[in-house]
Amino acid sequence: MSRPPQPLFLARQSYRRRRLADAARLIPLLGTVLLLIPIFWSTGNSTSGGLVYVFVAWGGLIAVIGLLARALNDIANDPDQPDDPSDPEG
Amino acid sequence: MAFDVLVTICIAYVFLLFAVAFWADKRAEAGRMGWMRSPMVYTLSLSIYCTAWTFYGAVGYAARSGLEFVTIYLGPTLVMIGWWVVLRRLVRIGRTQRITSIADLISSRYGKSNLLGVLVTLLAVIGTTPYIALQLQSVTLSFAVFSQGAGDSDTLTQTAFLVAVGLALFTIVFGTRNLDANERHHGVVTAIAVEAVVKLIALLAVGVFVVFVVGGGAGATLEAIDASPISEWQARPARWTTLIFLSAVAFICLPRMFQVMVVENSDERHLATASWAFPLYLFLMSLFVIPIAVVGLSVLPEGSNPDLFVLTVPLEFDRNFLAMLAFLGGFSSATSMVIVAAIALSTMMSNHLVMPIWLSSRKGGATVSGDVRTVVIQARRVSIAAVLALGYLYYKFSGGGAALAAIGLISFTGVAQVFPALLGAIFWRGATRVGAVAGVSVGLAVWLWTSFLPSFGEAGILTAAVYSEGPFGIGILRPQALFGIEGMDPLVHSVFWSVLLNAGAFCLFSILSFPSPVERLQGATFINIFRYSESAPGWTGSVIDAEDLLMMSQRLLGTTEAQLLFESEAEKQGKEGFLPDVTPKFLERLERELAGSVGAATAHAMLAQITGGVTVSVEDLMKVADEAQQILEYSSQLEAKSKELERTARQLREANEKLVALSVQKDAFLSQISHELRTPMTSIRSFSEILMHGQSMGAEDRQRYSQIIHDETIRLTRLLDDLLDLSVLENGQVTLNERDDRLEAILDRAVSATDRPDVATEMLILRDRNLENVALFTDSDRLTQVFINLIANAQKYCDATRPELRISVSEIGGRQVVDFIDNGSGIPKEAQAVIFEKFSRVSDHRAAGGAGLGLAICREVMNRLDGSIAYLPGQGGAAFRVTLPQTRRAAAE
Numbered sequence: 001m002s003r004p005p006q007p008l009f010l011a012r013q014s015y016r017r018r019r020l021a022d023a024a025r026l027i028p029l030l031g032t033v034l035l036l037i038p039i040f041w042s043t044g045n046s047t048s049g050g051l052v053y054v055f056v057a058w059g060g061l062i063a064v065i066g067l068l069a070r071a072l073n074d075i076a077n078d079p080d081q082p083d084d085p086s087d088p089e090g
Numbered sequence: 091m092a093f094d095v096l097v098t099i100c101i102a103y104v105f106l107l108f109a110v111a112f113w114a115d116k117r118a119e120a121g122r123m124g125w126m127r128s129p130m131v132y133t134l135s136l137s138i139y140c141t142a143w144t145f146y147g148a149v150g151y152a153a154r155s156g157l158e159f160v161t162i163y164l165g166p167t168l169v170m171i172g173w174w175v176v177l178r179r180l181v182r183i184g185r186t187q188r189i190t191s192i193a194d195l196i197s198s199r200y201g202k203s204n205l206l207g208v209l210v211t212l213l214a215v216i217g218t219t220p221y222i223a224l225q226l227q228s229v230t231l232s233f234a235v236f237s238q239g240a241g242d243s244d245t246l247t248q249t250a251f252l253v254a255v256g257l258a259l260f261t262i263v264f265g266t267r268n269l270d271a272n273e274r275h276h277g278v279v280t281a282i283a284v285e286a287v288v289k290l291i292a293l294l295a296v297g298v299f300v301v302f303v304v305g306g307g308a309g310a311t312l313e314a315i316d317a318s319p320i321s322e323w324q325a326r327p328a329r330w331t332t333l334i335f336l337s338a339v340a341f342i343c344l345p346r347m348f349q350v351m352v353v354e355n356s357d358e359r360h361l362a363t364a365s366w367a368f369p370l371y372l373f374l375m376s377l378f379v380i381p382i383a384v385v386g387l388s389v390l391p392e393g394s395n396p397d398l399f400v401l402t403v404p405l406e407f408d409r410n411f412l413a414m415l416a417f418l419g420g421f422s423s424a425t426s427m428v429i430v431a432a433i434a435l436s437t438m439m440s441n442h443l444v445m446p447i448w449l450s451s452r453k454g455g456a457t458v459s460g461d462v463r464t465v466v467i468q469a470r471r472v473s474i475a476a477v478l479a480l481g482y483l484y485y486k487f488s489g490g491g492a493a494l495a496a497i498g499l500i501s502f503t504g505v506a507q508v509f510p511a512l513l514g515a516i517f518w519r520g521a522t523r524v525g526a527v528a529g530v531s532v533g534l535a536v537w538l539w540t541s542f543l544p545s546f547g548e549a550g551i552l553t554a555a556v557y558s559e560g561p562f563g564i565g566i567l568r569p570q571a572l573f574g575i576e577g578m579d580p581l582v583h584s585v586f587w588s589v590l591l592n593a594g595a596f597c598l599f600s601i602l603s604f605p606s607p608v609e610r611l612q613g614a615t616f617i618n619i620f621r622y623s624e625s626a627p628g629w630t631g632s633v634i635d636a637e638d639l640l641m642m643s644q645r646l647l648g649t650t651e652a653q654l655l656f657e658s659e660a661e662k663q664g665k666e667g668f669l670p671d672v673t674p675k676f677l678e679r680l681e682r683e684l685a686g687s688v689g690a691a692t693a694h695a696m697l698a699q700i701t702g703g704v705t706v707s708v709e710d711l712m713k714v715a716d717e718a719q720q721i722l723e724y725s726s727q728l729e730a731k732s733k734e735l736e737r738t739a740r741q742l743r744e745a746n747e748k749l750v751a752l753s754v755q756k757d758a759f760l761s762q763i764s765h766e767l768r769t770p771m772t773s774i775r776s777f778s779e780i781l782m783h784g785q786s787m788g789a790e791d792r793q794r795y796s797q798i799i800h801d802e803t804i805r806l807t808r809l810l811d812d813l814l815d816l817s818v819l820e821n822g823q824v825t826l827n828e829r830d831d832r833l834e835a836i837l838d839r840a841v842s843a844t845d846r847p848d849v850a851t852e853m854l855i856l857r858d859r860n861l862e863n864v865a866l867f868t869d870s871d872r873l874t875q876v877f878i879n880l881i882a883n884a885q886k887y888c889d890a891t892r893p894e895l896r897i898s899v900s901e902i903g904g905r906q907v908v909d910f911i912d913n914g915s916g917i918p919k920e921a922q923a924v925i926f927e928k929f930s931r932v933s934d935h936r937a938a939g940g941a942g943l944g945l946a947i948c949r950e951v952m953n954r955l956d957g958s959i960a961y962l963p964g965q966g967g968a969a970f971r972v973t974l975p976q977t978r979r980a981a982a983e
Contacts (some may be wrong), residue, residue, distance in 0.1 A: 028172030033336065035164050038157070039327035046311040047321035050157050051380055058167065058373055065171040066366035071364040072174060072842065 018077050024072050031061050094308055096236045096417070103255065103418055107281045107425075111264045114280035122466025127356045129363035135279045135350045136368050137286035139166055139341060141221070142228035142377055142424035145289055148376065150397035152383040156320050161330060163372040165337025168917055173365040176342065178353065179516050180363060182619050185351035186688035192348040192439045192508060196530075198246055198690035199515040199616050200523035201609035207442035209530050210766070214345045214438060216542070217504030218431050219966060220497040222226045222481030225424035226250040228397075232420050235401050236413075249488055254482040256474065258475050259383035265433040266470045274354050278429060282350075285422035290374060292419025296400055297378020300385045304403075309818035311381050318384040332582045333499075339509045339589075345434035346427065355435075428478070436473035444469040445692040463647045466688055480678055488546075491587065500541045503585050507533030510593040512598065513880075519613050521596070536588040540569050544580070584871070620700035636669040637896050637919075640679065640964040642696065650902050653962075656684060664737045664746065667922070668963050751924050759928075759942070766809060770802035816928065819950035821847045827956065831870040833906070833974070834862040837897065844885060853885050853893040861899040864906050868975045876948045878912045880970050883944060888914035905976060909962060911969040922961050 034057045038050060117124075125131065144162060151159035169177065180195075189195045193214065197207035214435050230249045264277040305311040315321060336648075342348055355361070386399030389406055400420065404412035448465055500913055514521030570580050572587050605613065636656070644651040653668055659679065660670035670676055677697065686692035776797045781787075787795075818824050866873075884895045896911045916924060928946040952959045955975045962969040 020934050023173075024174035028168055031168050031171050032334075032609065035168065036331060037679065038325045039330050041325050047156060047380075048315045050325075051315065052312070054160055054164075055373070055377065057282070058164070061167065061171055061367050062369045062373060065369070068366050069362040 019074070020068070020071055021075060024068060027061070027065060034061065093827050096233075096414070099414060100421065103421070104260075105179055105612055106478060107286065108263075109363070110284050111260075111281040114275035117266065118276035129357075131279065131924075132355065132357075132360040133367040133371065134283035134286035135354065136347070136364060137315070137371055138282060138350060138426045138430050139285075139344075139799075140289065140423055140499075141427040142225050142420050143221075144375070145270065145420050145423040146228055146232070146294065146397050146400055146497065147400045148453045149271050149383045149386065150395070151388055151977075152320065152379050153396035153399065157321075157325070157380070158329065159335065160363065160376055160843075161333035161685045162337045163376050165334045165339070166341040168334070168373055169341050170365050170368050173361050173975075176516075178358065178359055180342070180353050181352050181358055183516065183616055185355065185358070186619065187615075187690070188682045190353060190441060190688075191434055191438045192343065192345055192685065193442050193514070193900070194690055195352075196511055196526065197442065198685070199612050200511075200526045200605050201612060202526075202690050202694040204442060204446050204692075206511075206523065206526055206530070207438075209527065209534070210437075211438040211442045213504060213507055213530065213534055215435060215480070217501045218345060218435060219477070219480045219484050220488075221501040222478065222543075223485035224429055225428050226481060226485045228252055229253050229424045231395075231419060232401055232417055233400060235398055248437070249486055250482060253425075254478045257425060257432070258478040260425075261429050261432045261436075261474045261478075262471050265429070265436070265459075265474065266467050273489075275433065276357065277527045278351070278356055278433065280944035282430065284424045286371075287879045289419040289422045290616075292415045292422075293400070293485055294376055295376065295412060296382060299407075299409065300381050300403065301378060302843050303388075304385055304407065305381060311384070314388070314573055314728065315380060320380065321389070326579070327449040327943055328450060328582045332579075332585050336499065336502050336506060336585055337464045337953065339506040343505045343512060344437065344502075345505070346430040349430055349434040349437075353531045375646060393753075403596070428481070432474045435477045439473040440466055440469035441478075441688050445688050446773050463648060463687075466646075495546060499502040499581055500545050500584075503541050503581070503588060504537050506585070506589060507537055507592055509589070512594045514596060515613075516616055519617050520600055521613065522600045522603045522605040523599025523609055525596045525598070528599040529592045532595040533588050533592030534589050537573075540572065540580075540587060545571050592837040633791070636672050637964045639672065639677075640668065643680065643684065646687055646696075650900070654902070654918070655680070662808050664741045667960065668976055669919075692905065711839070729841075748923060748927075753925055755924065755927065767806065770806050774799050774802050777928040779823065782806060782814055812947065816947050816950060819947065819954060820958070822954075824870040824954060827871060828867060828869050831866050831868070832862075833864040833866055833899065834859060835861060836866070836870050836874050837877060837908075839874050840881055843874070843878050844881040853888065853895055856894060856896045860897060864899065864920070864972065864974075872955060873974075875888075876951050876972065877908075879944045879948050880972070881975040884910065884912045884914075884968065888912040890967070906974040908972045909965075909969060909972065910972070911962070911965045912967040915968045916966070916968045917961065919963075922963065925961060926959070 035054070037057075038054065041050065093263075125699060148159045150163070151162075184195065187198055193207045196210050197203050200206050216704075227250070230246045230253070234246060234250050248397075264281070301308060301311045305314060324827060342351075357774075382399055382403060383396065386394075386396060386403050388401055390399070394402060401413055404416060430863065445466065448469075467756045507530055510533070511521070511526040514526065537895045540635070570578075570583060572583070575583075578586070617892065640652060640656050643655065646652075647655065648724035656668050656670060659676050663670050663673075663676075665671070681690075681693050681697050681769055684696065686694075688696075781792065781795055784791075845938050881895065888895070890913045892913075894913045896909070898909045898911070900907055900909070926945050926949045928943060948959055952972065957975045958973045960971050960973075
């Protein structure tokens with residue numbers, strides 16, 4: 001019945017925020033990979049299939065960045081949280 | 091559909107846009123921004139990326155090359171979802187450094203170099219002109235679809251001309267209304283947001299019609315796609331990758347995109363919303379492109395222009411309303427792009443081409459008289475007209491053929507040449523001016539050679555021999571096979587070589603050269619923009635007169651804005667009045683404000699003319715060095731504390747100076763007041779003695795002596811009245827007799843009361859009665875008293891040979907103010923601080939004959955009336971500003 005013990009970690013919230021900023025930096029990479037997939041298609045792939053793939057991948061990216069947007073905005077406007085890339089803990 | 095109906099609807103739509111822009115500007119002026127600053131309007135304004143080339147052209151592109159069209163939208167999507175990395179940084183830099191255009195950003199980062207500003211401006215103009223021509227072409231072609239038969243080339247050219255003139259008009263009216271310090275154009279942005287909605291709805295409507303009415307649902311449409319000739323398409327990896335890269339880069343570097351994304355941004359948080367909303371917009375814009383292309387290819391006769399499918403497909407099914415909507419969508423796409431592009435280019439041209447020439451053509455530049463603002467605004471207007479004229483001429487002489495359709499990507503490649511320098515500007519501290527100049531020049535040259543010149547075709551500027559043999563027979567310089575590498579797609583070839591050589595030259599020359607101090611400071615500021623959002627100081631300001639600076643800023647920012655700026659800075663320093671101390675911090679702030687109007691390079695040059703140049707101290711350089719970072723954070727706290735102390739000390743010092751001056755004045759007054767009282771007393775006594783003893787005196791003499799006694803008593807009474815009045819006012823025992831009155835009437839009374847026809851050189855009083863039509867609810871007798879005092883003072887002390895007094899009324903910050911400005915030599919600076927004190931006199935000559943109580947009474951009266959009075963420096967002569975009591979709403983109108 002007991003909860004699993006949480007690992008000891010201080011400043012949990014600010015740690016989460018920094019990782020969130022990391023995610024924001026990685027998403028364009030993910031997007032690039034997803035949207036460059038069509039260059040590996042060989043002949044014989046149907047155009048309608050390609051169309052569906054591109055739009056699904058595109059829509060997915062929009063959904064992910066949409067979910068992140070609000071949280072990222074909070075970080076960007078929080079003066080206590082320097083979002084410097086050379087942040088020692090970053 | 092009748093052509094006339096189309097023209098009528100089109101003109102009605104244009105009027106609607108004018109009305110929207112006008113209304114939005116009015117709202118912004120009144121300070122009611124509301125939804126105009128909402129993230130949605132920002133997102134919609136970004137949609138100027140979707141020009142007519144994408145609105146009509148995407149379908150044509152899809153009909154020719156299948157799915158490849160989508161890359162044009164995927165690049166910007168990647169940039170937007172990566173906003174955290176690049177765009178956020180750009181927007182922050184743009185806002186803190188008051189950047190006015192992409193040329194300004196590059197020039198500002200690389201040591202405020204004007205050479206770079208000029209280079210980028212040229213590149214932007216060459217790259218954008220064909221693009222504007224393309225928009226004109228698409229509008230005229232879509233007109234031709236409806237006009238059937240009337241579409242001979244002369245009418246087309248005429249339509250293009252009319253459209254160009256209309257657009258120039260709109261842009262001049264709403265794009266250059268003011269030289270706003272932060273260069274935002276609310277009217278234009280709102281109109282563009284409306285157009286963005288129109289084009290989205292139009293394309294979606296055509297798409298829904300095609301898929302669900304013609305195609306019979308999503309599944310059936312997908313089958314139709316596989317059955318159509320489009321499905322022969324294959325992804326060409328090199329083109330696919332290059333196009334995504336190119337559109338992403340162009341999205342950042344296009345002058346018009348930079349304008350809406352960075353310059354017009356009013357809140358950084360809007361980026362977060364745009365990061366998903368704008369990709370969604372692009373997603374919706376491209377969702378139905380392939381279905382429209384497929385249906386167009388199947389139902390329209392062979393050989394019809396696929397670029398116009400968006401219009402011709404609805405027409406084929408006799409859906410006139412839908413076609414009309416599509417036409418308005420295309421029209422919106424074309425016009426919004428042209429408007430913003432013209433604004434962006436005109437800002438660049440006026441700030442980087444016209445202003446430097448204008449400044450250097452006048453030796454002594456910034457300090458000569460004349461309103462610089464009119465020069466800037468005129469330059470922008472002329473530039474807008476010039477940009478549209480260039481676009482029209484390009485359209486006319488290129489013949490508006492199919493060659494123009496390919497120009498979109500060529501234009502993208504051109505502006506992409508700014509990208510290496512831009513990326514280096516915000517991420518690489520070692521990037522230098524020399525490197526940036528080398529990179530942009532090489533890129534520009536390669537682009538012209540491999541893309542731009544070949545775009546005119548083999549019959550154009552380059553001959554066929556140049557393509558096959560190279561210039562002068564040099565094979566490795568063939569425009570479509572540089573270094574002998576053949577078989578590349580021309581676009582891929584051009585993008586690859588121009589960007590590669592550009593970036594190579596940029597890096598190499600940056601590494602080999604050494605930056606100037608200003609470059610290093612700017613570089614550190616740009617790269618550490620999130621660490622300290624202020625530029626490093628570079629000015630030393632000990633010997634500069636604040637009044638000179640105020641005079642220059644007034645001509646550039648406008649009188650009111652400049653005065654507000656100086657006043658707020660003075661207040662921040664804990665001083666009263668309009669003249670702050672000229673600290674390096676203040677100079678830096680001033681430079682940033684000026685940069686918002688005329689660009690960084692020009693603002694820097696203008697300030698340098700007054701201050702005599704920039705000195706970068708060792709501490710400044712230490713500040714930007716990483717090693718000093720730790721110390722700096724600690725010392726900045728100390729600095730804040732010591733600044734606080736410094737401010738208190740300054741206030742104390744000022745108070746002390748005032749006290750000392752007052753005490754001296756008081757001593758002087760005591761001896762003076764006894765003198766003032768004694769002189770009349772003495773003459774009264776001696777003349778009354780004469781009257782007492784002189785029995786033999788004639789009637790005439792007696793008359794004269796009693797007249798003298800009478801005059802002297804009047805003088806005494808007046809002096810005592812003034813003293814009494816002042817003490818009553820100071821103790822607050824006065825009762826105000828408030829009533830409704832008009833400012834004009836009060837001024838009339840004051841002027842006629844001071845009318846002195848006996849004086850030989852009568853003072854000329856200049857007024858603008860139109861502005862004086864202000865309703866007041868106040869003690870108008872008291873107010874008249876103040877005005878009389880000021881006018882009488884001007885009459886007494888103005889030492890010009892032809893004395894003039896200008897009385898001007900204006901509204902500042904919601905309060906009415908009346909300025910009294912004469913053309914004499916003014917009041918010396920050391921006297922300005924004490925003129926409102928009791929018994930103070932500027933000059934010692936007693937010709938004026940007052941006891942120095944007038945202005946003190948004025949100040950007390952204005953305080954009682956809830957207004958104020960202040961000395962206004964930097965106006966040429968002595969100038970006083972009376973801020974009138976706040977008008978009560980009920981009493982107004």
